[in-house]
Amino acid sequence: MHERGARHLVDPSKLLDSATRLYGAAMDSLWGEVAPVPERNLIVLTGGEILEAGGRAFEVAYTPGHASHHVSYFDRSSGIAFVGDTAGVCVNGGYVLPPTPPPDIDVELWLDSIQAIDRWQPSTLFLTHFGPVTSGVSAHLQALAGNLRRSAALVRESLGSQGTDEDRKSQYEAWMAAELRSQMSEDMAKAYEMAAGFRMSWPGLARYWRKKERAA
Secondary structure (H helix, E strand, O other), rough: OOOHHHHHOOHHHHHHHHHHHHHHHHHHHHHHHOOOOOHHHHOOEEOOOOOEOOOOEEEEEEOOOOOOEEEEEEOOOOOOEEEEEOOOEEOOOOEEEOOOOOOOOOOOHHHHHHHHHHOOOOOOOOEOOOOOOOOOOHHHHHHHHHHHHHHHHHHHHHHHHOHHHHHHHHHHHHHHHOOOOOOOOOHHHHHHHHHHHHHHHHHHHHHHHHHHHHHH
């Protein structure tokens, strides 16, 4: 676990409070019990390490952007990169969707992380949602980068529009729904909506842009 996330495994209370603000009453049905991890069971990482496990050597890269504590792993002997949500959501080789829930979205860092994974030149990506990408890996990563930039630009534009944040979020969700349905079947679009949680995507990017404005 990256050092930024390790304390939350030992004491998950702050993480659970944050997640409850997103998921509300659905927390228990979605995740069940979230128990602390004994500190002695953690290997704390910063990126750049090589871990030995199961006769394999895994290169570790710090890959923030989707989450500030995210690391990715690369088994050079097999060409497989284990990348979690950093490489987006992709169902059956289709649209590569960037999941952007709060609180850690950072577009610049995420784009850097995408390029870091691409520099490994992996033959396979293992995604959280859903499974392996075994062909066109570099094209997948660049499609993700393009879709992330487009989503971020739409949210930034929405912040200058009239109305409430709820109005802006609804407009973004409608755009995403139309974008997916222009490229895939209704059933497939619903699978993406279930995996990516559109209702959380606008707030993550809005928080990113507002944070940048305050820092300017």
